[in-house]
Amino acid sequence: MIDYSKKLNSKAAALKPSGIRRFFDISEQMENVISLGVGEPDFQTPWHIRSAGIESLENGKTRYTANRGMEPLRKEIVAYMKRRFNLTYSPNEALVTVGGSEAIDLAVRALVEQGDEVLIPQPSFVCYEPIVALAGGTSVIIELKSDNDFVLTPEQLEEKITDKTKVLVLPYPCNPTGGIMRKEDLEKIAPVIIKHDLMVISDEIYAELTYSGERHISIAEIDGMWERTVIVSGFSKTYSMTGWRLGYALAPDPITALMTKIHQFAIMSAPTTSQYAAIEALKNGDDDIKKMVDEYDTRRRLVVDGFNKIGLTCFEPLGAFYVFPCIKSTGLTSEEFCEKLLYSKKVAMVPGTAFGDCGEGFVRVSYCYSVEHLKEALNRTGEFIKELKGSE
Amino acid sequence: MNKKLLKLLEKNARYTTTDLATMLGITEDEVRAQIEEMKKEGLIRGFKTVVDWERLDSAYVSALIELNVTPLPDSGFEEAAKKIMKYDEVETVYLMSGGYDLCVIVKGKTFQEVAMFVGKVLAPMKGVISTATHFVLRRYKELDIVLCGDEGDDRGNFWL
Ligand SMILES: Cc1ncc(COP(=O)(O)O)c(C=O)c1O
Numbered sequence: 001m002i003d004y005s006k007k008l009n010s011k012a013a014a015l016k017p018s019g020i021r022r023f024f025d026i027s028e029q030m031e032n033v034i035s036l037g038v039g040e041p042d043f044q045t046p047w048h049i050r051s052a053g054i055e056s057l058e059n060g061k062t063r064y065t066a067n068r069g070m071e072p073l074r075k076e077i078v079a080y081m082k083r084r085f086n087l088t089y090s091p092n093e094a095l096v097t098v099g100g101s102e103a104i105d106l107a108v109r110a111l112v113e114q115g116d117e118v119l120i121p122q123p124s125f126v127c128y129e130p131i132v133a134l135a136g137g138t139s140v141i142i143e144l145k146s147d148n149d150f151v152l153t154p155e156q157l158e159e160k161i162t163d164k165t166k167v168l169v170l171p172y173p174c175n176p177t178g179g180i181m182r183k184e185d186l187e188k189i190a191p192v193i194i195k196h197d198l199m200v201i202s203d204e205i206y207a208e209l210t211y212s213g214e215r216h217i218s219i220a221e222i223d224g225m226w227e228r229t230v231i232v233s234g235f236s237k238t239y240s241m242t243g244w245r246l247g248y249a250l251a252p253d254p255i256t257a258l259m260t261k262i263h264q265f266a267i268m269s270a271p272t273t274s275q276y277a278a279i280e281a282l283k284n285g286d287d288d289i290k291k292m293v294d295e296y297d298t299r300r301r302l303v304v305d306g307f308n309k310i311g312l313t314c315f316e317p318l319g320a321f322y323v324f325p326c327i328k329s330t331g332l333t334s335e336e337f338c339e340k341l342l343y344s345k346k347v348a349m350v351p352g353t354a355f356g357d358c359g360e361g362f363v364r365v366s367y368c369y370s371v372e373h374l375k376e377a378l379n380r381t382g383e384f385i386k387e388l389k390g391s392e
Numbered sequence: 393m394n395k396k397l398l399k400l401l402e403k404n405a406r407y408t409t410t411d412l413a414t415m416l417g418i419t420e421d422e423v424r425a426q427i428e429e430m431k432k433e434g435l436i437r438g439f440k441t442v443v444d445w446e447r448l449d450s451a452y453v454s455a456l457i458e459l460n461v462t463p464l465p466d467s468g469f470e471e472a473a474k475k476i477m478k479y480d481e482v483e484t485v486y487l488m489s490g491g492y493d494l495c496v497i498v499k500g501k502t503f504q505e506v507a508m509f510v511g512k513v514l515a516p517m518k519g520v521i522s523t524a525t526h527f528v529l530r531r532y533k534e535l536d537i538v539l540c541g542d543e544g545d546d547r548g549n550f551w552l
Contacts, residue, residue: 020550027549035549044543126552175552298400298415305414348549355552371404371411 015130019354023338027348034377035348035369039175041240041321042368043295045277046288049239052280053273065272067264068256069096069248073275076282077248084286085207085218087231089250095260096270096278100205100234100247105131106259107201107230107249108167112137116166121152122356123324124171125203140165143358146326149315150179154188161192167199170219173206176355176364177324178317180210183217190222200229205247206320208238208289211297214318220250227252230259235274237321238289239281244274296321299367299374306378307365310385321368324352328361330388338363344387345380393435394426401427403536405439442537446530454483454499454528455506457514458492460521469493472519481509492524503527 005013020037027033044050068074074091081087097103104127112118114136120128121142129139140160144150157168172181193200200219207216220229234247249259281288300317307314307325314325327337334351341347352359367374396416400407413420430436445451461472469487476496477485484497496514500506507525515523532540 018552020552024548024550033549035547037550038547039551040547042545042547294396294399298396301415301417302411350550350552371407371415375411 011134011136015133018126020350023342023348023350026339026342030342030346033342033346033348034373034380036365036367036374036377037348037350038366038368039322040242040368041237041292042370043240043292045239045241045244046281046285048284049241049277049281049288053244053277056273056276061272061276063272065096065269065275067269068092068260069094069270070275070279073279073282076279077250080282081231081250085216085221087218087220087226087250090253093250093253093256095249095251095256095263096275097234097247097249097263098267098270099236099245100203100232101127102263102267102270103232103234103247103249103259104128104201104203106262107232107251107255108132108135108137109262110255110258111167111199111201111230115164117162117164119157119160119165119168119198121156121169121171123150123174123176123352123359123362124169124355125175126355128169128171137166138164141356141358143356144177144179146315146324146362150174150177150324151181151185152189153185154192157189157192161196161198165196165198167201168193170200170202172202172204173210173216173319175206175320176322176350176352176359176362178320178322180214180216180319181219182214183222186217186219186222186225190219190225193228194224198228200225202229202231204231204233206237207233209293209296209321210319211293211300212316212318216319230255235278235281239285240292241274241277241281244271244277246270246274246278296367299369299371302371303365303367303374303378306374306382310378310382312381312385321366323365323367324362325365326362330385332388334360334363340388341381341384345384347377347380347384393430393433397423397426398430398435401436401439442535442539444531444539446539452499452501453503453506454497455510456526456528457496457498457510458488458524458526459494459496459514460523461493462519462521463493464519472517475517476514479509479513481506481513 074094077094078089078091108131112135116137117140118132118137119142120139121144132139142156142160202219210216220226220231230249230251232249235241303323304314304316312325312327314323317323334353338349338351350364352362409420409423412423461469463469464471473485473494476482481498483499486495488495498506498509510523510525
């Protein structure tokens with residue numbers, strides 16, 4: 001018998017399991033669960049985009065592409081970034097990846113080595129810490145606060161910087177909080193980043209999903225920051241293309257070149273069909289974005305209002321497609337709350353702690369669902385809260 | 393005029409005033425007033441339900457009829473169109489560009505009934521030069537609503 005524990009990579013084996021595994025298993029045993037637990041759009045990929053993918057297959061485009069992605073796609077990415085976010089990159093500074101996920105992995109692997117510290121504001125998406133760990137780096141967590149809408153402040157940043165700090169992960173618009181960083185917020189942290197000569201991995205996968213007249217600003221647009229920033233983005237959330245597995249990174253040439261080198265050995269090239277579909281998305285998809293954003297916005301208002309009425313206070317999230325209500329008034333922990341709600345009302349939400357310890361006291365609610373579905377979930381949650389109060 | 397309100401109502405006429413107000417970030421009184429106003433202005437013409445009658449025995453048949461009509465000197469096709477639309481059997485009347493002039497959608501209980509309506513009412517009508525009747529065999533999508541099953545939601549309950 002092989003003792004696998006001696007064979008397996010100890011860094012990988014030591015990674016914490018995902019905080020939702022247990023809930024996933026419980027809900028698998030149940031019927032008629034009303035879920036608010038999914039971090040992907042309910043919309044189908046717009047037909048003209050799917051159609052472009054299909055057409056590429058019909059035309060026999062079934063081979064590898066250039067390692068860094070097809071030239072026409074990289075040109076479209078760069079034109080799109082200029083048009084929608086006023087950012088200037090050359091096509092050679094764009095790398096097409098297997099989802100934003102791979103772009104994050106590559107950025108970390110290209111920048112971080114043994115002994116480096118990486119600052120990760122939390123609550124935030126779950127992949128940063130494990131990827132840093134596998135690269136041999138050390139994650140240093142910055143706990144964001146609900147009282148300032150989960151914005152990263154220069155004081156919070158400064159406090160965690162040591163002479164080993166090399167990279168800051170900037171996860172805005174934020175999964176799970178829905179928080180954003182406005183231009184003035186970015187201008188406050190930029191001097192700290194520059195003073196300490198840090199690099200930034202800016203996860204802007206939700207850049208298009210902002211509301212109430214807010215427009216996402218990239219940290220790369222702030223003076224002195226372009227040369228220190230790796231932007232990670234992708235097609236999953238913007239065009240409802242999660243299953244196509246396509247994303248990209250934008251960074252100054254020396255960084256893109258190194259990321260491309262790793263990508264070339266690990267992946268070869270991103271999926272070809274998806275690259276063709278993505279060209280169509282970037283060329284003719286601006287209207288689709290507007291339609292989806294308008295739709296998300298009406299749902300967002302409905303859900304924020306719903307939670308506040310139930311008595312679970314909820315700051316107004318201005319980005320992504322999540323709300324992050326506070327459940328401290330129930331006296332339950334996030335996990336207890338989600339488990340009880342799931343068992344008693346069959347409503348699925350993700351405990352805030354899945355996104356870092358400081359997510360305690362909150363739950364993540366996705367509004368990637370129809371209005372009817374959201375209303376039913378809110379009704380059931382309202383009953384749940386009433387029954388909790390009644391039984392006190 | 394509130395375009396966002398119109399779009400929501402076009403999608404689902406049964407949203408409650410409360411929900412509409414919340415979704416748009418305006419008050420319920422404003423929602424009510426704006427809907428009344430838009431009705432008065434004729435922007436909102438009615439509210440209907442899309443029914444999949446094919447699931448019942450009482451399914452009806454409908455046909456799209458292409459009409460060629462001699463235009464009148466002053467009013468063109470207007471007179472014929474307005475006359476045709478008065479019949480209860482007629483669901484839709486459009487003036488068309490291209491190969492024919494008026495597109496008329498007619499509903500009836502049976503193929504026979506629709507054919508009779510075309511033969512006895514539309515074809516002999518003054519100014520009508522010719523008709524071509526195309527029966528609808530199956531409705532897949534109507535007024536943005538899919539009638540033949542849709543792509544469904546295959547997402548799980550939890551995903552980060
Ligand atoms: C903040 C954030 N970054 C990155 C990703 C990865 O997305 P993908 O790999 O589909 O582009 C996600 C997906 O949920 C996310 O929420």
